[in-house]
Amino acid sequence: MNRLIIFLALLLSAGIAKAYEPRNFLQKKASLQQVKTMLVSKSEWIKYPAYTNREGWDKITGSLKEKIIEGGESCLTYTWKVVTASDYLEYERSGSRTAMENPFGSNNKAMSYLVFAELAEGKGRFINQKVNGVWYSCDMSSWVLSAHLPAQKSGRTLPDFNEQIIDLTSAELGSFYSWIYYFFHDEFDKINPVISARLKLTIQQRILQPYIERSDYWWQALSKPGVLVNNWNPWCNFNVLTCYLLMEDDIDKLSTAVYKTMQSVDEFINYVKEDGACEEGPSYWGHAAGKLYDYLQMLSNATNGKISLFDEPMIKDMGEYISRSYVGNDWVVNFADASAKASGNAGIIFRYGKAVKSDEMKQFAAYLVKKTKGKNEFSDTRDFFRTIENIITYDELNNTIPSLTSHPYTWYPKTEFCYMQNRQGFFIAAKAGFNNESHNHNDVGTFSLYADTIPFFIDAGVGTYTRQTFSSERYTIWTMQSNYHNLPVINGESQQFGAEYKARDVKFDPNKKLFSMDIAGAYTDTSAAQSWIRSYTLKEDALIIDDVFMLKNMRTNNVINFLTWAEPDISKNGVVLLQKSGTILQLKYDAGIFAIKKETIPQTDKRLTAVWGDNLYRFSLIAKKKQLKGTYQFVIKKG
Secondary structure, three states: OHHHHHHHHHHHHHOOOOOOOOOOHHHHHOOHHHHHHHOOOHHHHOOOOOOOOHHHHHHHHHHHHHHHHHHHHOOOOOOOOOOOHHHHHHHHHOOOOHHHHHHHHHHHHHHHHHHHHHHHHOOOOOHHHHHHHHHHHHHOOOOOOOOOHHHOOOOOOOOOOOOOOOOHHHHHHHHHHHHHHHHHHHHHHHHOHHHHHHHHHHHHHHHHHHHHHOOOOHHHOOOOOOOOOOOHHHHHHHHHHHHHHHHOOOHHHHHHHHHHHHHHHHHHHHHOOOOOOOOOOHHHHOOOHHHHHHHHHHHHHHOOOOOOOOOOHHHHHHHHHHHHOEEEOOEEOOOOOOOOEOOOOHHHHHHHHHHHOOHHHHHHHHHHHHHHOOOOOOOOOOOHHHHHHHHHOHHHHHOOOOOOOOOOEEEEOOOOEEEEEOOOOEEEEEEOOEEOOOOOOOOOOOEEEEEOOEEEEOOOOOOOOOHHHHOOOHHHOHHHOHHHOOOEEEOOEOOOOEEEEEOEEEEEEOOOOEEEEEOHHHOOHHHOEEEEEEEEEEOOOOEEEEEEEEEOOOOOOOEEEEEEOOOOEOOOOOEEEEEEOOEEEEEEOOOOOEEEEEEEEEOOOHHHHHHHOOEEEEEEEEEOOOOOEEEEEEEEEEO
């Protein structure tokens, strides 16, 4: 069963698709031998001052210095938390990830505070606590999360000393501790040389050695080129690249590893559709396209700009997805497992925008900083590169004029996402696609509608991750089902999971602001759907939804479901009223064709209640008679 769970987890997260374009941008930039000649020394590419250069660190930390030091002071008496065997086993026993992740994450956060405080202050006050953290971390059997350990050959959630695997967290900690080694190994040696030696050996055993020896980690996509991958690929590869650049002095071994990361990251770029949209949604952008930026920036730094993709239009489009998917007031388009509310890391958005020459991204980042009133200053996580770069660019970002760029529409023809806006404050996001996208929901043809930046017709998102989320039970979770998206139930059938369940004949007319598709292919043959054309037309005063269908037979009446944040008022025949924060919408339907019912969906999951509160609502329009073909229309207006 554990092996099945892992298989399904990887299948769901990787998303196998038929479209695959072997662009291989990075490999076209340089061969292995060329990489060897392009790599520069650490002293050339690392622009940060040495730990002992107090003037340099004062300049970098600037006005943030005292705040950074305060963070470290809060951890001077921190008690390092033991991650017990029971904590790891809880994932097998109850499906809980947090039992292991909470104490582990607490330790890692404390280390990040201590590291940056010592770099900022430079008086040695935080060194002993950092040594405690380093020593404890090296004593752990693994840096891999319990939820990811079943990828071991044992299939179990206790770290197996016979095998080292690389996951998101182990790779990130490898990178973090490589930077700690780079800055502090001389200081550690003054205490006892075994500290640095132990740390270097641990990074070698957990990251450098397994990465170069293995090509079968699913996220590498090297053993089966063409299999599509998600954010794991650039996230892990960036951190592995960092480890090698900081820890490996043998040029042959270093260039071989760097080139291998280039081959692997090319697989991610090949996976992403040419239009640059992120299938995983804005919540994952920071570790998908955002991590790709980090990787490309690090690679460019290490080769003195000789290997760079920042002039590729697709890379720019991948970046601007994050600004295009922002609705306003922290609300974002949240297809797949993304949260409906996400502000984004202003620093990474800003630097990405600088690299690809996107004023839109830079001004959006400045808007986020202004909106959060300085709370989005810098990261306080183990992501060393982002944190230090956020600190360095802090003043420049804060001096950038903030702006939100408004576009009448954004059309992603390959990913089949469509966003449209009008002057009445409507923002509609709709999708076609297929039901094996990364972090997939069965949601071909669904839409979300915002009015005055307020979500009215919604995608709930996803609850707290558990073992069930990435297992054979995934589609028993209500948030994953088409019945809880804004979609029809055809002949009693909902949509199904699988790459073969997809939209057909997808069209977008920008002049008419008309987005349409045949969603019949997202349902099984038992639905008897010959065609079901769902179309969205955005007028200046209304959103019009049309369903034109043909069925081979009819067993039961069709149902059209709508998921809402506001409680629907269905007291008036043919009209559904929705009111939220002073804005009122009405959906008009033909009461001669449909009966209506509504239900309350209580929310108990903390991840969902943090966004939506205690309740969501679904109203269902139930066809009064069986029809083999017909047309349904729904008109949504303000007022």
